Amino acid sequence: MSRKRMKLLVDSLTRSSKHFNKSEVECLVNLFDTLVAKASSHFAGAGFDRTVFRDTLHSAFGLTDEVMLDRVFSTFDRSNTGSITVVEWVEGLGVLLRGTLEEKMKYCFAIYDLNGDGYISREEMFQMLKNSLLIQPADEEPDEGVKDLVEIALKKMDYDHDGKLSFMDFEKAVREESLLLEAFGPCLPDIKSIIAFEQKVFRETPK
Incomplete structure (x- = not known):
C-alpha cells in the first residue's frame, strides 16, 4: 500500500x-x-x-x-x-x-441473539450455556442443570416477563449488575x- x-x-x-x-x-x-x-x-x-x-x-x-x-x-x-x-x-x-459499556452491551447482545431477531430466547440461552458449562454434577441430567440456569437468568433479567430478553431487559440487568454482561458465555477478552x-x-x- x-x-x-x-x-x-x-x-x-x-x-x-x-x-x-x-x-x-x-x-x-x-x-x-x-x-x-x-x-x-x-x-x-x-x-x-x-x-x-x-x-x-x-x-x-x-x-x-x-x-x-x-x-x-x-x-x-x-x-x-x-x-x-x-x-x-x-x-x-x-x-x-x-x-464503552454501551458499546459492549450492544456487542454482547448481538452475540447472544443467535438468530438476529432482537431477542435472546430461552432456546438461545440454553444453547450457549450448554456449550460454556464444562463440569456437570454427576448425579444430574446435564440438560436439567442448564435449564435451571436459564430460568435463573430469566428471573433476574426478564423485566417485562415475556419469557425472553429484549435489549432493554439486557441493558437494565447489566447496568444493575455488570457481571451479567457475559451472562451467556465469554465473548470479551x-x-x-x-x-x-x-x-x-x-x-x-x-x-
Missing part, C-alpha cells in the same frame, strides 16, 4: 473507530496485513477468513468456545462476506479492547489479555 493510501486509511479509521490514535491505528493496519498474508489467497488483499480470525482471538485473548468465536466473527463481519475487512477489524477491536495484546501490538507507538 502506498504511503498516501495508508495515511488516508489511517485518518479515516481513526475518525470512525474513535478509540485509537493514529499511530495505534497504523499498528492495527500492519497487524491486519500480516493476518491477510496468513489467510488463504481466496480473499487476497480484501481481508482474512474465519480460521485466521479464530486463531488470532484464541491466541491473543484465550477465547476458546467454538460457538462464541463464530458469533464474534459474525459480529465483526458486518458486511457478511465471510472475511474481515480492515475497517471491520479496527472498529471491532475498538469495542473489544476499549469499548479479560483485562490481562487486553494489556498484553496492546503492549505487543502498540509497542512501537509513541505515547
Whole structure:
C-alpha cells in the first residue's frame, strides 16, 4: 500500500473507530496485513477468513468456545462476506479492547441473539450455556442443570416477563449488575489479555 493510501486509511479509521490514535491505528493496519498474508489467497488483499480470525482471538485473548468465536466473527463481519475487512477489524477491536459499556452491551447482545431477531430466547440461552458449562454434577441430567440456569437468568433479567430478553431487559440487568454482561458465555477478552495484546501490538507507538 502506498504511503498516501495508508495515511488516508489511517485518518479515516481513526475518525470512525474513535478509540485509537493514529499511530495505534497504523499498528492495527500492519497487524491486519500480516493476518491477510496468513489467510488463504481466496480473499487476497480484501481481508482474512474465519480460521485466521479464530486463531488470532484464541491466541491473543484465550477465547476458546467454538460457538462464541463464530458469533464474534459474525459480529465483526458486518458486511457478511465471510472475511474481515480492515475497517471491520479496527472498529471491532475498538469495542473489544476499549469499548464503552454501551458499546459492549450492544456487542454482547448481538452475540447472544443467535438468530438476529432482537431477542435472546430461552432456546438461545440454553444453547450457549450448554456449550460454556464444562463440569456437570454427576448425579444430574446435564440438560436439567442448564435449564435451571436459564430460568435463573430469566428471573433476574426478564423485566417485562415475556419469557425472553429484549435489549432493554439486557441493558437494565447489566447496568444493575455488570457481571451479567457475559451472562451467556465469554465473548470479551479479560483485562490481562487486553494489556498484553496492546503492549505487543502498540509497542512501537509513541505515547
